[in-house]
Amino acid sequence: MPNRFNAKSSLNVAGQEYEIFRLDAVPNSARLPFSIKILLENLLRHEDGVTVTREDIEYFSHWNPQAEPDKEIQYRPARVLMQDFTGVPAVVDLAAMRDAMRALGGDPNRINPLQPAELVIDHSIQVDHFGSDSAFALNAELEFQRNRERYTFLKWGQQAFDGLRVVPPDTGIVHQVNIEYLARVVFSRTVGGRTQAYFDTCVGTDSHTTMVNGIGVLGWGVGGIEAEASMLGQPVSMLVPRVLGFRLTGTLKEGVTATDLVLTIVERLRRHGVVGKFVEFYGPAIRRLPMGERTTIANMAPEYGATCGLFPIDQVTLDYLRLTGRDDHQIALIEAYCKAQGVWHTEDAPEAEYSETLELDLGEVVPSLAGPKRPQDRVALTAMASHFPEALAALKAERNLPTKGAAKAVIDGQEVEIADGSIVIAAITSCTNTSNPSVLIAAGLLAKKAVARGLRRAPWVKTAFGPGSMAVTRYLDRAGLTEPLKALGFHNVGYGCTVCIGNTGPLPEPISKAIAENALCAVAILSGNRNFEGRVHAEVRMNYLASPPLVVAYAIAGRIDLDPYQDPLTTDAQGQPVYLKDLWPTQDEIEAAIAEFVTPEAFRAAYADVFTGDARWQSLTAPSTQTYDWPADSTYIQKPPYFQGMRLEVAPVEDIQGARCLAVLGDSITTDHISPAGSIKPNSPAGQYLIAKGVDPKDFNSLGSRRGNHEVMMRGTFANIRLRNLMAPGTEGGVTRHQPSGETMSIYDAAMRYQAEGTPVIVIAGKEYGSGSSRDWAAKGPRLLGVRAVIAESYERIHRSNLVGMGILPLQFLAGENATTLGLTGTETFDILGLNDGAAKQVEVRATGADGSVKRFQARVRIDTPNEVDYYRHGGILQYVLRKLAA
Template sequence: MPNLSAPASLQVGDRTYDFLSIAAVPNSARLPYALKILLENLLRHADGRTVTESDLAYFSAWDPQAEPDKEIQFRPARVLMQDFTGVPAVVDLAAMRDAMRALSGDPARINPLVPVELVIDHSVQVDHFGSEAAFALNAELEFARNRERYQFLKWGQQAFQGLRIVPPDTGIVHQVNCEYLARVVFQETVQGRPLAYFDTCVGTDSHTTMINGLGVLGWGVGGIEAEAAMLGQPISMLVPKVVGVRLTGRLRSGVTATDLVLTITERLRRHGMVGKFVEFYGPAIASLPLGERTTIANMAPEYGATCGLFPIDRATLDYLRLTGRDGHQLALIEAYCRAQGVWYEANAPEPVYSEILEIDLGEIVPSLAGPRRPQDRVALTEIPGHFPQALAALKAERNLPERGPARVLLDGQEVELQDGSVVIAAITSCTNTSNPSVLIAAGLLAQKAVARGLKRAPWVKTAFAPGSMAATHYLEQAGLMGPLQALGFHVVGYGCTVCIGNTGPLPEPVSQAIAEHGLCAVAVLSGNRNFEGRVHPEVRMNYLASPPLVVAYAIAGRIDLDLEHGPLGLDPAGQPVYLRDLWPSQEEIAAAIADFVTPESFQAAYQDLFRGDDRWQSLAAPSGMLYDWPSSTYIHRPPYFDGITLEPEPIADIRGARCLALLGDSITTDHISPAGSIKPDSPAGCYLIEQGVDPKDFNSLGARRGNHQVMMRGTFANLRLKNLMAPGTEGGVTRHQPSGELMSIYEAAQRYQTEGTPVIVIAGKEYGSGSSRDWAAKGPRLLGVRAVIAESFERIHRSNLIGMGILPLEFMAGENTQTLGLDGSETFAILGLGRGTAKSVEVCATRIDGSEVRFQARVRIDTPNEADYYRQGGILPYVLRRVAQFV
């Protein structure tokens, strides 16, 4: 390999930028754009230890067909957070400052080392709807419920350099990211000279992938990976396969970007995309505006890919110009991307891909997806036949009785509710509210419907939660907010609402009818996920649809109508009105976008983004460098740094350990992590009651992620967890040893800690699969878990365990709890760890009768960085000591 450390230079206007040239790596021109971006990241951070010459050589000789086995250390340019997942990260930073003071260091040294942007958007709930007062009333309730969390975040906003917080009621994190935060190309002064490099991003939300619509490589990670990146540490990842999706043709009139993305989700999910990057290219790219691209990129988790990257081209610059980006920045983006070989031209040579799929946009038809999975696309024309089959299948699966329709009195009018009644119609989620074409289409359809005298069905709870204030601004300028409001689509908040289950209560008569008659009611939403129970616990069937179809179903009030041939409703004269009568033409939509979606809309939305509204500005919050921890059930100083010293304790063998849980295969992070509602009789519920919290004010475990006392009580408490030490039970139950008493896992963990007994977890294959969740590692650490012995680990969760100082061990091939005869009653010793660099250890399990089972286990500490983390007790102590000693 040639010497790659010398930067190249780039002239943009009167400024000269250094950059690390991808072209210096042999054979790099053939790489997919996503791998070029990863390669540049490695070039910039090559240090001979975390990034070596062999890493760069791998990209030079990249085999697109090879199964991923090359692990690299990726350092994103910035970290994106929402409030649910961001609060614990800021809590950890605050605790690190306290620990820094305890070590006689300067707490001011503790700051994020890369830019961190946190958007408060996950806490607003739709309690009020259908009136102009809905937004203000929901916002008041939001602040009342979350005051302690918001006060803490407002403190963090002024306390930490490099942390910017977007106040609540401003927009959805991913849409704000696209419309304002994304740089596309970063510029930074290094050794006195400007350096240009790719904007890359990881976020604590799976739909961080939306930013790929702008050509910015980014995806969702768990909180531990995000904290590591925030503190300047690399994220371990496998170089993925890259699937090229070639788009051809053009969308037909009447077909929306939502229809396109539901089709892509169906096709790609069926093909199999887990662990892969997707890259879109082909002749249709030029006809796809950025709204369509971000809609598709947003849904990458639903089609199973790590990300869905679009190229950077003229349309990208047009969007950046529309949303108010600086002219010099636009010139830098084009010049840099051309220099790095990632500027997209229709006639450019195509990269080499691991696989290629082709999708003809001309074949897309109006569609929905449901009733329980986003990949289950149903053509609009097929809904009348599909719904009865889906309903029958659900009733058979859940053994639901047939009870017939319900008569309900609403606003003085008696109406009939039955299976298939649409009780929620929501234009929500960044998936579609980022896209002017579908929002304008919804407004135009509403305008025509109102002109024909149509109204929403009275039993439908409507909601409009735009992803940013820019959307409201251009709809108002186009005269379309009035018609939307006439059909009940008043703004209920700027944040994630119905799509994440923040739907609020249904009207009481509707809720009562569903319960008493066992109705399978329906929600139609323009979101990205529709799993049963996610949107609303009383609504069993959920369909994803475009915003104009959401409006149409709010009028229809039923899901099973034939909207192609039958009427949507009747006008005041009793004449039928058909969906085709109301659907706007492509020309109408394009004309409205040209006239009203202007830079002024985005300037108005973002001119005071970080200032917040009167509620935020008047919110009393602490100030100063250190956080004065109040008595709070939401925010609590974690114990990760209690008693920390500048030098870590030497690694020692683990002796006298007990098994806290003996688990089977495919234990997911959902099984391990605290999530969902808090039951009054659970350990978390009992704790809150002891603190004087009324059960009606419990909120959720997600809202209380900043309090480890609550969270550790909810760890291993999933109702579907099966601990083989407590056969015949489900949930967080275990058997304390040697007493044999049955108790909650939390109670057993506390008893073991009182007795000075270390604990371990034993599991089968694929331990920690599913979404990466920080509390799946933080929770066990707080329960005293020192090691996990499993047949295999999900890669990221294995890394997260090390990041919290927990030792991951694997049984040798052919061995497991059954072959070794382990039942969890044994006493365990883990011998031969050395300094944490041992490749294997001996495990000695002593049975109750005194007999021993000895076996070897592989130490799954796979990289030098991971060895450092483990020796230091985790990522956070590692970073703290480095800052205390060397900065």
Template structure:
């Protein structure tokens, strides 16, 4: 390796020598933000004169904080993190690549993770059972029965693929396990006879990989296909971003939680605009901000739109590593390395150069919720009573929902009234908050005070509690708060993402019927990070994010349209009104509970056998072959057709002619709209396919759990029940009009018809296309439906990358134009002209209407880096990597 800056040196820690690359060898690097120092070290260590040059490194010494991003670098993260919804298709692709490698005459064992790859099974458990002591065991049993094929496949991957580890189901939520156990913070790695030490960095197949930034590890979500390429040794092409410094001062007031803080930060950063940027938190408040609060803030990077939200490494980091049972030698390495590199944060640390700056006094934060359908739509708790009626009226007008009034129902033998604003789901779930002892213990204390007053959850509320990790269960048990939570229905339903990703399970039948019969706008309240339409539950139209203790309080009230400061939540057994203040713990009570119950012993016990799994996991039999024997009758795992007929040579990319629009969509189309993860309807294309394969609807499981079967996922693409295709006005769901016949049909059926006719398909959309989770199937699905290009006003970062990674052309309207201003209806025939074999920066799009009239407009080509040009020419990143390895 060139080592142009003579940065390589030796660091000795407790008698052990480590090879490190010193940042101060690069003149001018001292003023860099922490995140860019991590990128700089990555380049110093990987300088090879080809993918990383001296000029690349020199750029950081002369970094212009105000310049628009233009410098492309090749970045190699230390490891890859996956969850099972996105991880299963990633391993399916690796298995398919092994087959394709063999077909091309290569060695299938070359297809192997070259970086550590860890997968946590956490997305498959559903809340079928709740409110009982056996809910966890029953849900776990159903989970194994439904997902046995997938789990056997993952065990095959663990056996066949070097460097691939699986954390079995019913252990914890992926990001929480990453922070509490998997993260090294500083990575020690034996290499060529020495041990290198370097910054632990991470990319993950889930957008909330950003949570790891709370512990000082630079990490963000990427598409599954990009993660696979990284596992296979390919660097990630990226533009050096702008870095936004967010200064935190002051301290939170009594009664204000970390959740309130993060919802405020989401609100502020969304309004500021941080898409494609790094955010770093600094300032005097950092030194007293607990790790749980940091992780909560970092987790919601996707919600505020940033690539990451990074916190520095400091004494609190070291204390947290010890608390969570990290080896003392590892903690010593973290401290020594960070101090040697000049990145160990102290109160008097000089301020870095930032591209932009914001500031927040924590004392200004007030208790808040966010909703009813976006995490950035913060509502102060004091405004909820006035906010909800206007939000309800707007929704009813937008969706043309009739006002039929409340409905009567009998729930558990009790006559109740359910109406607009009734909370039917209340869930403490998602690593956003379950990783934070302060809000979890606060929830337990609210439950304890409520139970002491004899209060109960409203009978129509479906409750759910997903602890996030076994450590949470242990410290709640130790604090004596598990039983009070159970008394209010918050029994453990499983160690997984559950409600936050739509694995909510069915509502009680009387509640479901009341909602349907009266077209009610029912509500969920959850301590998660996503509340998009149709995500939490198909029957729940309005969703609010809140802190865990507020979730408990609102579950007691059973309604969202109250001011809990002025309105009683309920009455106690004596008929006395009970207000929020009556059951809300003081911060002193919360701090005491943390000090007495959150201990190293609890974390050590929770993670002692993290890779072992329970008896069900251990009894699963998995083949130990180098290539996978695809079971022909499997409805979960199938060999995808991405490499069918692929040769070693690459054909030039031709312009696109005679394409038809599959969907004309509006703004804020999320990856949930494009590739939903939730329930499969029997009358949907995916449901019909499964029924044809002999699967009973009760065993459909979710679309997310079937991501290893492209036949299901193709049919589930654009199948979200809330998707509104403007080509088929008055409809919701995956409906379109085939052209030129004008026949209404499912998007899947239209795509198959276009394919049979030899017609390319395109999608037209508005702003923020592909926002939300880093879902690779939101790109894979359209690719298999024959979509050759998307024309949108703007893209979410990960989704744009995923489109290129699957060989789909992302185009952007220019000059403020959009489909409406151009008068596009989706009925036209489209030609995309001037691609120049993928190198064009702009193309002409010709839209020819049925009457022969033509509109021609310019579109920007969003293939942003030279590497992406190669990926696009090859038909996607996987084909590019496969050809490179086979050659």
């Protein structure tokens, strides 16, 4: 390595010598934001004169925080983090690359993670059973029955690929396991015979990887294909971003939770606009902000649109690491390294230079919810009684739904009445809040007070509690709060993401029937991070995010349309009204319980054998081969077709001509709308495929669990029940009209017909196309359907990158133009001209109508970096990496 800045130095920690690369070797680096310093250290350590040059590093000595991003760097994260929904296809692709490497005459064993890769199986457990002591055991048993093929494959991958570690199922949620155990904060690794110390950084195949920002680790979500390339030694090509400094002052008021704080921050940052930016939190309130609050705020970075939401490393960080059972030497290394690098945060530390700043007085935050379908739509708790009727009326008008009043249903022999606004799902779920002892203890204390008054949940409410790690169960047990929660129906349903990602399981049949027959707008309330339409449950149209104690309170009330400050939640056994204030624990009560019961022993015990797994995992027998023997009859794992017919030589990129439009979509089309997710309907293309393979509908499992089978996934692409394709007005779901026949059919069937006809296809969309989770199948699925280009008004960062990574051309309408202003209906034939072998910055699009009329417009090419040009030319990032390794 050139080391032209003489940054290489040494650091001694308790007799252990570490090689470090000092930031102060670069002039003016002290003024940089913490996140930019992490990028700078990364470049100093990887300076090679080719991918990282002297000029790249010098850029940071005169970094202009106000300038628009234009500097591309090659960034190498320390590790890759995956969950099983996105991790399975990543391991499938690596296995397929081994086969392709052999076909190209190379050594398959060269396909190996070159960076540490960690996969946590947490997305597969579903809430089939709830409200009983046996719920977790029954759900876990069903999980293994449904996912045995996938789990066997992952166990094969763990032994076949060097550097891949797998945390078995029923252990915890990936991001909570990350902050409580996997994250190093400062990484150490032997390089060239010396032990280097450097900032722990990661990219993850889940957008909420940002949760680790709370403990000072720079990490964010990427698509599975980008993560795979990173595992294979490819740098992440990125533009040095603008950094927004978010100054926090004041103190939270009594009764205000971390959830309320984060919903306020999400609202504020979404309104301001931070897509593509780094956000850093600073200010005098930081030192008083516990780690639970920090990680909650960091977790929600995708919801406020930022790449990351980073907190500094300080004494609170070290206290948290001790609490979670980290090694004393590792904690000493973190403190020594951060102080040596000038990034140790103290209250009197000088403020960095930011591109822009915002400020929030924590004293202004009030108890809140967010909904009914976007996390940035915060509603003050006091406003819910007036908000809900307005939101309900708007939804009914938008969906042309009738108003039928209330409906009767019989639950466990008791006749109940449900109506619009009835809560049918109440779930403490998602790493966002289950990682935070303060809100979980609060939920338990509220439950304890409710049980003392003889209260129970409303009988029509399906309840669920998915602890984010086994440590949660241990401290709630010690605090005596598990039994009160269970008394209200919040039994442990499994250590996984569950309701937040739609693994909610079926509603009780009488409730489901009442909703369907009366077109009711039922409600879910959850302590998660996403509440997009159709995500939580297909039959529930309105979803609200809330803190765990509010989830418990609303489960008791059974309806959302009340003001809990003025209206009673219910009445007790004596017929007396019970208000929220009667049950809400004080901050002193919460803090006393945390101090006594949340201890390092709970975390050490939870993670003592984290990679071992239970008896079910240990009993799985995986093959020991270095290449995978793809079972022909598997409906879970199939060899993907990405490398079929691939040659070492790269063919030139040609213009796209004679394309047809597969769908014309509106604004805020999320990856949930595009990517296969949720349940599989028997009459859907994916369901029909599985039935033809002999799979009984009761064994369909979810689309997410079948991400290792491209045949299922491509059939579920653009099949979300809430997708509205403007080419097929009056319909919902994956429906389109084939051109020029005009026949109405599923998007999958139309795509296959176009492929048989030799016709390329495109998609037209509005603003924020691809927002939401970093789902690689939101790009892989369209590619397999034959989509060659997307023309949208704007893109979410991760999805645009994923499109390029799959060889799909992302185009952007010029300012002020869209499908409506240009008069595009999707019935036209499209030519995309002037691609210039993938290097063009702008192209001409020619749309020819059935009557021969022609509309011409310019579109901006959103291939943003030189590396992405290479990926596009090669047909995708995996093809690019494979050719480089094979050569």
